[in-house]
Amino acid sequence: MQNKGAWKYEAIMAAVAVIFLTPIFFLLITAFKSEGEVLNLENIFPEEWTTSNFDQILGSAEEIPIWRWFMNSLFISSSITMLVLLVSSLSAYALVRLAPPGNRVLFSIIIGTMMVPGQILLVPMYLILNELGWIDTPMALIFPAGANAFGTFLLCQFFRGIPKDLEEAAHIDGCGLWGTYVHVILPLSKPVLATLGIFTFVGSWNDFISPLVFLDSLSQYTLPVGIALFQTSYYTQYGKTFAASLIATFPVIVAFLMFQKHIIKGVSLTGMKD
Amino acid sequence: MTSKKLSVTLSKYAFLAPYMLLFVAFVVAPLVYGFVLSFLRWESMSPLPPEFIGLENYAKALLEDEYFWRAMKATFIFTILSLPLTIVVAMGLALGLVSVKNRSGLYRAAVYFPTLVNVAVVGIIWRWFYSTEFGLFNYFLESPLAAFFGLGPLAWLTSVDTAMPSVVLMNLWWHVGAPAIILMAGLFQIPTQYYEAATIDGAGAWHRFWHITIPQLKPVLLFVIIMNIIRSFQVFGQTYILTPTGGPELTTRVIVQYIYETAFESYRMGYASAMSWILFAIIAVVSIIQFRAMRSN
Numbered sequence: 001m002q003n004k005g006a007w008k009y010e011a012i013m014a015a016v017a018v019i020f021l022t023p024i025f026f027l028l029i030t031a032f033k034s035e036g037e038v039l040n041l042e043n044i045f046p047e048e049w050t051t052s053n054f055d056q057i058l059g060s061a062e063e064i065p066i067w068r069w070f071m072n073s074l075f076i077s078s079s080i081t082m083l084v085l086l087v088s089s090l091s092a093y094a095l096v097r098l099a100p101p102g103n104r105v106l107f108s109i110i111i112g113t114m115m116v117p118g119q120i121l122l123v124p125m126y127l128i129l130n131e132l133g134w135i136d137t138p139m140a141l142i143f144p145a146g147a148n149a150f151g152t153f154l155l156c157q158f159f160r161g162i163p164k165d166l167e168e169a170a171h172i173d174g175c176g177l178w179g180t181y182v183h184v185i186l187p188l189s190k191p192v193l194a195t196l197g198i199f200t201f202v203g204s205w206n207d208f209i210s211p212l213v214f215l216d217s218l219s220q221y222t223l224p225v226g227i228a229l230f231q232t233s234y235y236t237q238y239g240k241t242f243a244a245s246l247i248a249t250f251p252v253i254v255a256f257l258m259f260q261k262h263i264i265k266g267v268s269l270t271g272m273k274d
Numbered sequence: 275m276t277s278k279k280l281s282v283t284l285s286k287y288a289f290l291a292p293y294m295l296l297f298v299a300f301v302v303a304p305l306v307y308g309f310v311l312s313f314l315r316w317e318s319m320s321p322l323p324p325e326f327i328g329l330e331n332y333a334k335a336l337l338e339d340e341y342f343w344r345a346m347k348a349t350f351i352f353t354i355l356s357l358p359l360t361i362v363v364a365m366g367l368a369l370g371l372v373s374v375k376n377r378s379g380l381y382r383a384a385v386y387f388p389t390l391v392n393v394a395v396v397g398i399i400w401r402w403f404y405s406t407e408f409g410l411f412n413y414f415l416e417s418p419l420a421a422f423f424g425l426g427p428l429a430w431l432t433s434v435d436t437a438m439p440s441v442v443l444m445n446l447w448w449h450v451g452a453p454a455i456i457l458m459a460g461l462f463q464i465p466t467q468y469y470e471a472a473t474i475d476g477a478g479a480w481h482r483f484w485h486i487t488i489p490q491l492k493p494v495l496l497f498v499i500i501m502n503i504i505r506s507f508q509v510f511g512q513t514y515i516l517t518p519t520g521g522p523e524l525t526t527r528v529i530v531q532y533i534y535e536t537a538f539e540s541y542r543m544g545y546a547s548a549m550s551w552i553l554f555a556i557i558a559v560v561s562i563i564q565f566r567a568m569r570s571n
Contacts, residue, residue: 009373016370017384023399023447024387026410030402041413091293100286106294113301115561119508119530120550123537124308125300127318147296177285206392208511209530213538228394228515231401238402245395252390256383263390264382267452268459 024249031243038238053243066244068219069226073205074251076138076222080145080204081197088151089193093181095152096159097167107156114149122213129214140214141222145204151196158192159185195266198259202252223248311547319541331548342549344524345532348438352513352528353506355442360502361495363450368457382458386451393448397515400444404430404516437521445512449505453498460494461487493568500564507557510534529553 030038031053033046057064095103125144126135134140162185170180186193211222221229227248231241256263312331316324335342367385374381388396403410412427414420430440468486477485488495510530513521520527527535529549537546 006373006375009370010376013370013374013381016367017381020384020388020447020451023396023403024391026402027395027399039408041410087293087296090289094286094289098286098289100283100290106290110297113297113305115558116301116305117504117508117554117557119510119533120554121301121304121308122534123543123546123550124304124311126537127311127543128299128304128307143296144300146293147300149297149301152293177289181289202390206390208393209534213534224392224394227392227398231394231398231515232518238408241398242402245398249391249395252392256387256390260379260383264379264386264455267386267455 027242027246027249030238031246033239035237035239038242053239054247057240057244057247064226064230064244065219066223066226066247069221069223070247072138072220073222073224073248076141077201077204079138079142081201083142083146084148084151084200085193085197087146088148088155088196089186089189090181091152092155092159093185096156097185098177110149110152114153119209122209126213135214136216136220138220141204141207141210144210145200148200151200154196155189155192158189162188191262194259195262198255198262199266202255202263205252308547308550311544312551313548314544316544317541318543324544327544331545332552334545335549335552341524341527341532342529345527345529348513348524348526349507349509349528349530351438352442352445352509353503355439356445356506357499357502359442359446360450360453361499363446364453364457364498367450367454368461371454371458372461382455385454388448389451391448393511394515396444396448397512400440401431401516404440406430406432431517431526432522434522434525437517437526441512441516441526444516445509448512453502456498457491457494460491464490496564496567500560500567503560504557507553507560 029045032049032051034048034050034052037043037046037048057066061067094100095107129135129140129144132139134143166184166188167180170184175183206224207222208224208228211225212228215221215225218226227241227244230244234240313326313328314324315327315330371378371382371385402408406412406427406429409430411430415425415427420426429436431437464487468490469482472482472486508530509528513526513528514531514534517526520531530553533546533549533553536542536549
């Protein structure tokens with residue numbers, strides 16, 4: 001509206017952005033400070049940029065197998081993302097388009113459980129995973145995550161908006177149910193699948209409570225749990241813990257820079273569901 | 275039914291099967307199992323077999339266990355402090371984000387980015403901020419400038435009075451982004467004609483905010499409030515990382531942390547399940563209120 005007003009808002013938001021990014025800024029800076037310099041707050045920037053924190057962490061693979069944790073996290077998050085995309089797109093297609101008998105009841109039950117907080121399932125989940133012999137393996141994290149109702153819900157909402165003519169055309173061309181799913185539904189759903197995929201990946205990368213409870217041994221840990229434990233034993237060695245934290249945050253920073261628009265759009269849509 | 279028809283129906287269920295299998299194994303089964311467990315005395319490390327004790331676990335939590343109530347109190351204080359703060363700040367950020375003309379994508383990104391950082395990393399950064407000896411916050415509070423304004427160093431996570439507010443402050447920075455973006459999207463939905471008409475009628479900015487923005491935003495605002503309450507009741511990582519032992523006089527040991535300790539440190543599976551179901555009941559009530567309120571809109 002008025003130009004003067006816009007300038008004021010811009011200044012305020014710029015200040016807000018600085019405040020929000022300050023802790024991240026300190027994470028970046030402190031990781032490159034020597035241990036002696038961390039506690040000297042006179043200088044914001046390190047007098048001497050050093051990678052010694054990284055060298056020490058990456059060099060002591062016995063105590064702090066950070067690459068191992070990184071690979072565990074990467075494997076688990078990628079597996080979860082693929083599993084969620086596969087099973088929830090299949091089920092959403094079946095629920096919305098194939099409509100087998102009982103689909104409405106099933107849909108209501110699935111959506112109803114979205115309200116169930118994961119935390120309350122922790123104890124019985126542990127005992128079930130223990131029976132399956134999956135405790136302290138990646139499977140304990142991967143398969144339960146595939147049961148997440150959010151993906152099915154999101155894709156059901158999206159599939160409802162795909163014009164039916166396209167499927168009918170595919171049907172006339174001799175596509176079966178599977179062919180229609182692969183050649184019509186999936187290609188049309190790329191944007192929503194990307195959004196679901198990014199959210200699932202970041203969500204599982206950052207999951208804290210499940211790996212804390214379901215994993216036991218140092219070599220099986222994911223990054224967040226490994227780093228949390230590492231922090232308790234190297235409590236006052238800020239340089240090292242910050243360097244480890246930066247390694248854990250780096251993939252998230254990259255993913256965010258790449259898919260920023262998708263992520264922000266996905267978040268703004270969560271309030272719009274009716 | 276002809277065999278052709280039957281095979282088509284079966285193949286439809288085949289699409290559902292993988293998800294339903296996981297759903298039954300990892301949602302339905304733990305729900306039922308957890309409910310059954312809550313009526314058992316079962317110490318998983320003891321040689322005694324599980325024993326059915328009816329409602330004893332529930333009675334113990336609600337009537338006898340002082341620590342259960344202290345954990346509930348900590349959870350409640352977290353919610354009470356964090357809800358109004360989060361909503362007011364998110365609203366302010368949302369208003370700022372819709373008013374900015376240039377580089378709005380950058381500001382949205384800055385506000386939302388902390389949400390994507392892992393709780394362990396967030397905790398490590400903020401533990402350093404809050405450190406009483408070497409911390410960034412006390413470094414500033416010990417400066418002569420702060421003294422001039424009558425400020426001094428704080429005990430942050432080590433004092434009964436400031437421990438929970440410190441957790442709340444970190445949580446605000448970490449999680450205010452999503453409600454801010456959701457409210458921003460809601461603000462964009464309000465037709466601009468409403469504001470134009472009100473301005474012609476001589477309504478000031480404050481008046482427009484209370485009489486157009488708030489009523490128009492009500493469904494989104496309600497959604498954000500309820501989601502915040504539900505999340506607050508389940509708070510765990512934030513308190514666990516900042517205060518692993520429950521904080522001064524257990525003031526930051528929230529209910530999920532107490533459940534976690536009961537199950538995986540004391541191995542009392544039945545009792546932990548009963549407490550989980552009490553928490554579930556509270557969250558269910560809040561969710562039902564949400565559905566009612568949303569439907570009436």
